[in-house]
Amino acid sequence: MGTRTLHVEHLPEQRYGRRYVWQLPVRLSHWINFLSLLALFLTGLYITFPQLAPAGEPSQHFVMGRMRQIHFAAGQIFLVSFLWRVYWFWMGNNYARSGFPFVWRAAWWRDLVRQAMAYLHLRRGNVHLGHNALGGLMYTVFVIGLGWGQIFTGLALYSESNPGGFWDHLTGWVIPLFGGSFRVHMWHHLFAWGFLVFAILHIYVVLFDSHQYRNGLLSSIVSGFKFYEEGDLDHDSWVS
Numbered sequence: 373m374g375t376r377t378l379h380v381e382h383l384p385e386q387r388y389g390r391r392y393v394w395q396l397p398v399r400l401s402h403w404i405n406f407l408s409l410l411a412l413f414l415t416g417l418y419i420t421f422p423q424l425a426p427a428g429e430p431s432q433h434f435v436m437g438r439m440r441q442i443h444f445a446a447g448q449i450f451l452v453s454f455l456w457r458v459y460w461f462w463m464g465n466n467y468a469r470s471g472f473p474f475v476w477r478a479a480w481w482r483d484l485v486r487q488a489m490a491y492l493h494l495r496r497g498n499v500h501l502g503h504n505a506l507g508g509l510m511y512t513v514f515v516i517g518l519g520w521g522q523i524f525t526g527l528a529l530y531s532e533s534n535p536g537g538f539w540d541h542l543t544g545w546v547i548p549l550f551g552g553s554f555r556v557h558m559w560h561h562l563f564a565w566g567f568l569v570f571a572i573l574h575i576y577v578v579l580f581d582s583h584q585y586r587n588g589l590l591s592s593i594v595s596g597f598k599f600y601e602e603g604d605l606d607h608d609s610w611v612s
C-alpha cells in the first residue's frame with residue numbers, strides 16, 4: 373500500500389497592526405457634539421411644540437424658560453466644540469483631515485464611486501483607517517454644512533433678545549438675508565431635522581462597516597485605535 377504525501381501550501385503570514393487614528397480632541401469633539409446636538413434637538417422640539425406644558429401661571433413653573441436656558445447653553449457648547457474641531461482639522465494628524473472632499477483629485481472620485489457601489493451591493497469595500505470618500509462627503513455636507521447653518525441661524529434668533537448687542541452685530545444680518553425672523557426659524561428647524569437624518573444614516577453605516585471590517589471601528593471613537601491588515605493603509609493615500 374503506497375504512502376500518500378500531503379502537500380501543504382505555505383501561505384505568507386499576514387501582518388496585523390494597530391494604529392492611533394482618532395486623536396483625543398477629535399474624540400472629545402465627537403461626543404460633545406453628539407450630546408449637545410441631542411440636547412438641542414429635544415429642547416428645540418419642546419420649544420416648538422410644548423405639549424407637556426403644566427397648567428397654571430407660567431411664573432410658577434418656568435418650564436419653557438428652563439428649556440430655553442438649556443437650549444441656549446447647549447448651543448454655546450456646540451459652537452465651541454464645532455470651532456475646536458475645525459481648528460483641529462488643520463492641527464491634527466492626517467486622519468483628522470480624512471473627511472475633507474478633495475474634489476480636484478481623481479483618486480478621491482475613484483474612491484467615492486467604489487465606496488458607493490460597495491454600499492449599494494452590501495459588500496465589503498476598501499478598508500480605510502480614516503473616513504472614506506463617501507463618508508467624508510456626507511460628514512462635510514451634513515455636519516459641517518448643517519453645523520454652520522444651525523450656528524448662524526441659531527445665533528441670529530438668539531440675538532433678537534438683545535437688539536444692538538454683541539450677537540446682533542455679529543449675526544443680525546442673517547434675519548434680513550433670509551427674509552425675516554419667521555423664515556429663519558423655519559430654516560433652523562429644517563437644519564435640525566437634517567441632523568436627525570444624518571444620525572440615522574451614520575449609525576447604520578457605522579454598524580454595517582463595523583460588521584464588515586471588524587477593525588475596531590466602534591471602539592476607536594473611545595480609544596482612538598484601529599486595527600489593520602497589511603495593505604489597508606494604502607487606501608488612505610489619497611488624504612496625504
